[in-house]
Amino acid sequence: MKYILITFILLQTMLFAVNSDDKQRELRIKKQLEIEIQNEKKYAQEQTFYNEANYNFKGAEVNEESIKKLNEIEVDELDMDSVYD
Secondary structure, rough: HHHHHHEEEHHHHHOOOHHHHHHHHHHHHHHHHHHHHHHHHHHHHHHHHHHHHHOHHHHHHHOOOHHOOOOOOOOOOOOOOOOOO
């Protein structure tokens, strides 16, 4: 009878531990989901800032005619051995 009672108590303890772990796991998942939802809302608000349609890149364009006028820089024999000494 003692063995049956001890076995029963051990089984109940294990089942209780499993249930508490599941509850803690569910709480962690819910907390992480809330954090991720807040991050997504933040990204949705800032997405218009990162959209390229909101910027004017005309001032950053390069005139190809001015590139043709640049002199080509000739490199003498490039010796990188002295750099590593």
